[in-house]
Amino acid sequence: MLWCSPANDLYGEFDCDPVELKNEVQTDSPFDLDELDTLEEPEAPRQFGPMTLWLGVLGLAILFIPLYLMSNTLGSEVTRLETELVPLQTALASTPGPPAQAQELIVTLTAVHSQTDQMSAVLPTLEAENVDWNAAMAAINDVDETGLALTGIEQSGEQLILRGRALNDGFVTDYARQLENSGQFAQVVIQSIAQVAVPFQSPTPTPLLPSETATPVATNTVAATAVPTRVPATTGPTATPTAQLTDDYEWDDTRAKPIFVGAPAQLHNFYPNFDLDHVVFLAKVGRTYEISTDFLAPGVDTFLTVSYDGVVLENDDAALGTLASSVTVQAPPDRDVEILVRVTNRGVYGPEQWYDLQVLEVVPTTPTPTITPTNAPPTVTPSPTVDLRDPYEPNDIDPNPIAVGEAQIHNFYPNGDLDKVGFLVKNGRFYQILTSQLGVGVDTAVTVNFNGQAWSNDDYDVPGSGNFASAVCFAAEADGTAVATISNVGQQFDPSKNYFVSVHEVPFLTVDPEALDFGALVQGSPSPLTQAVQIEGTEPLDWEVTTETPWLSTDLITGTTPATLNVFADISGLAVGTHEGEITLAWASFCRQTIPVTIKIDPAQSELPAGNGRFSPVAKVAQRQSEAVEFVIIVTLKSVEP
Numbered sequence: 001m002l003w004c005s006p007a008n009d010l011y012g013e014f015d016c017d018p019v020e021l022k023n024e025v026q027t028d029s030p031f032d033l034d035e036l037d038t039l040e041e042p043e044a045p046r047q048f049g050p051m052t053l054w055l056g057v058l059g060l061a062i063l064f065i066p067l068y069l070m071s072n073t074l075g076s077e078v079t080r081l082e083t084e085l086v087p088l089q090t091a092l093a094s095t096p097g098p099p100a101q102a103q104e105l106i107v108t109l110t111a112v113h114s115q116t117d118q119m120s121a122v123l124p125t126l127e128a129e130n131v132d133w134n135a136a137m138a139a140i141n142d143v144d145e146t147g148l149a150l151t152g153i154e155q156s157g158e159q160l161i162l163r164g165r166a167l168n169d170g171f172v173t174d175y176a177r178q179l180e181n182s183g184q185f186a187q188v189v190i191q192s193i194a195q196v197a198v199p200f201q202s203p204t205p206t207p208l209l210p211s212e213t214a215t216p217v218a219t220n221t222v223a224a225t226a227v228p229t230r231v232p233a234t235t236g237p238t239a240t241p242t243a244q245l246t247d248d249y250e251w252d253d254t255r256a257k258p259i260f261v262g263a264p265a266q267l268h269n270f271y272p273n274f275d276l277d278h279v280v281f282l283a284k285v286g287r288t289y290e291i292s293t294d295f296l297a298p299g300v301d302t303f304l305t306v307s308y309d310g311v312v313l314e315n316d317d318a319a320l321g322t323l324a325s326s327v328t329v330q331a332p333p334d335r336d337v338e339i340l341v342r343v344t345n346r347g348v349y350g351p352e353q354w355y356d357l358q359v360l361e362v363v364p365t366t367p368t369p370t371i372t373p374t375n376a377p378p379t380v381t382p383s384p385t386v387d388l389r390d391p392y393e394p395n396d397i398d399p400n401p402i403a404v405g406e407a408q409i410h411n412f413y414p415n416g417d418l419d420k421v422g423f424l425v426k427n428g429r430f431y432q433i434l435t436s437q438l439g440v441g442v443d444t445a446v447t448v449n450f451n452g453q454a455w456s457n458d459d460y461d462v463p464g465s466g467n468f469a470s471a472v473c474f475a476a477e478a479d480g481t482a483v484a485t486i487s488n489v490g491q492q493f494d495p496s497k498n499y500f501v502s503v504h505e506v507p508f509l510t511v512d513p514e515a516l517d518f519g520a521l522v523q524g525s526p527s528p529l530t531q532a533v534q535i536e537g538t539e540p541l542d543w544e545v546t547t548e549t550p551w552l553s554t555d556l557i558t559g560t561t562p563a564t565l566n567v568f569a570d571i572s573g574l575a576v577g578t579h580e581g582e583i584t585l586a587w588a589s590f591c592r593q594t595i596p597v598t599i600k601i602d603p604a605q606s607e608l609p610a611g612n613g614r615f616s617p618v619a620k621v622a623q624r625q626s627e628a629v630e631f632v633i634i635v636t637l638k639s640v641e642p
Helices: 033-038 049-094 100-127 133-141 169-181
Strands: 002-006 014-018 148-156 159-166 185-195 212-214 230-232 266-269 277-283 288-294 302-308 311-315 326-330 337-345 354-362 407-411 419-425 430-436 444-450 453-457 471-475 480-488 498-505 509-512 516-522 529-537 542-547 552-554 558-560 563-569 577-587 591-602 629-637
Touching: 133 148, 133 159, 133 169, 148 169, 159 169, 169 185, 169 552, 169 629, 185 542, 185 552, 277 354, 288 302, 288 337, 302 326, 311 326, 337 354, 419 430, 419 498, 430 444, 430 480, 444 471, 453 471, 471 591, 480 498, 509 577, 509 591, 516 529, 542 552, 552 577, 558 563, 563 591
Parallel strands: 516 591
Antiparallel strands: 002 014, 148 159, 159 629, 185 629, 212 230, 266 354, 277 337, 288 326, 288 354, 302 311, 302 337, 407 498, 419 480, 430 471, 430 498, 444 453, 444 480, 509 529, 529 563, 542 558, 542 577, 552 563, 577 591
16 A cells, blocks of 8 residues: 655645554544555546647637538529629619610700800800890791701801702792791891702701711801701821911011110011001100111012101112111100101012111211200201002092003092093993902092993902992993993092902903893792893803892802803792892902892682682792702891900
8 A cells, every 4th residue: 555645736736655554643642544445546637738729729710610501502602693783783784775766865955065165165266246045046946847958167367158059949938938038037048059969858956976077157256056967087298388468477567666865677578468567655854766678589679657746757768779768866854755657668579578667876977956945846958748549549530541451550549539541442342440459447448430331349248258349231232432430438538448450351241131020920839930031142151140039049059151051030938019039140359240020919809709808818838849959049148245
C-alpha cells in the first residue's frame, strides 16, 4: 500500500512513498486497518488542453457545413433567375412602342421644339425691326396642307421670299390672296409658278435624326418656318474668307480716324468707288504742321481739304509735275484745336489705288503772325480755290453733250444740283441711258424726253437690293436729240456725291399685244383664263418675266426671242369690279417692257327661286389644274409703330 500526499503541483499530482501503515497506526484508531487494505487508489486527474482544441475544430466544421450548403443553394437560384431573364428581355425588345397616334404626336412635338429654338435665336433681331413677327409668321404658317407646303423662307431687306410646292396653281393664288387679306404685309407678289413632274404629297412630319438637319435658309434670313420636312445634311465646300480690299482705316468717309503728328505715314487706298478719307489730329497752340500725301499709285490724284474753326485750306497738286498734295497750317496762338483733314481722289478708284498720308510739325518759314488783342486767327494764304463741281457744270438748264457709248462721271454739287445730258438718236433704234457706281448718299432718278414723249425710272433693281441706280430704255421714232435729266432723290449734295452716266444702243424687243384685256366675266367663272403674247427681238434676245399681281402668272419665266408667252388670270376669289395688273419683261440687263392687264368681274346671278325675297350670289367652284407646281412668293413686310 502506498501513501500519497498531494504535492504543490498545478496538475494535481501526488508524492507517494511505501509505508507500513499498520505499524504506525494507533491502536485506538477508529478505523479497521483491514478495511484500509480494501480501499481503492484515487483516480488520476484528466488533462484538458488537447481536448479543448479538438472541440474548437469540431465547432468550426459544424459552422462551415451550413454555410457551404447555403452558398450552393444561392448559386443554383441565381442560375435559375438568369435562365428566366433571357426570354423576358427578348419579349420586352419585341414589344411594340407607343401607339401610332402617340408616336406621331412625339414627332410633331420634336418639330415644334426645333422651330421654337430657331425663332428664339433670331427673336432679338426681329423685334428690333418694328415688325409684328408673331402675326406675320402666323399668317405665313396658315397653310392648307392638303394642297400646299412651304419649303423655305428667306429674308432680303424688308422682303420675305416664300418657296414651296402646291397641288396646282390655284392653291398658290389662294394662298397669296390669303396673305394679302391678312393685313400683315405691305405687298404680296407671286414671282413665279412652274409645273413639276413629281406629284404633290401632303407633308408629314418625320423624326429628326442626329445625322440630319433642317433645310437651311439664307444668311440674313428669317429661320422661322412651319416646314416639318427634314433632309439629310450635306457637306458643302469650305467657305473661303473674303479678302479685305479696303484700307485698314475704313469706314472713314463720314467718321474721321485719328492720325498722330510725326508718326509713320498711314497707307490708304481709294476703294470702293468714290471713296474719300478723313483724319483728325490735335494741333498745339501756335505750332505749324504740314499735311501731305506721297507715293501715289498710278491713277491716283489726291486733293486735300484742311479745316478748323471756319478756316479752310485746300490743295490739289503740291508742285508742278506731281499729283500729290500738301497743306501747311498753323494753330491759333491762344488755344489747341482739332484739325480735320479730308482726302479725295480726282483720279480712278480701285483696291490698288494707294497713297501715303502723313502729318509733321515744321518750323514756319515765314514770321509768326502778330497776336492781336481780339485773338484773331493767324493770317493764312490758302491755295487757289478749286472748282469742286464736276467738269460738265453748269448743266442744270442747258444739257451737256454725251455720245452714244460714252460714260461720264458727275457729282451732285452744289446744293440743289441736277444734271442734264443730251445725245443724238436715230429713227428705229433703241437706246438705254444708265447710271452706275453711285457714291454714298446718291439715289438717282432719270427722265428722258424726246419727240414729245417721256420715259422715267428711279430704281431698276428690286427693293431691298441696296442698288439705287436707274435705267431708261426707249425706242426712237425719229432722228433728233434726246435729253436726260438726272436728279438725286436723296437730296444730298457734296463734291463726293458722284455717279457715272452712260448711253448705249441696245437690241430692240417688242410684244404683241402691248396690253391684255380679259374682258368682263361673271364672278365664279372657271379659271384660270389664258391669253398669249408674242415676243420678238431685233436679234435673239434672252428675256425674263416677273409680275407683282397676285392673280396673274405665266407659263415661262425666262426665254429667248422669238417666243410665245402664255399669261394666266385666276379670277377665283376676285371681288366684283375692275382689276388692273401688269407683267414685266426684262432684257439687255436693264431694259424693261411692261404689259398692262385688265379684267372686269361682274356679280353672279342668284340661283334661288324668284320672289322669295332673298338674294344669294352663288360662286361656282373653279376648275384647278391637276399638275403639281413649285412657286415663289415675295411679301413685303409692314412696319408697325413701336
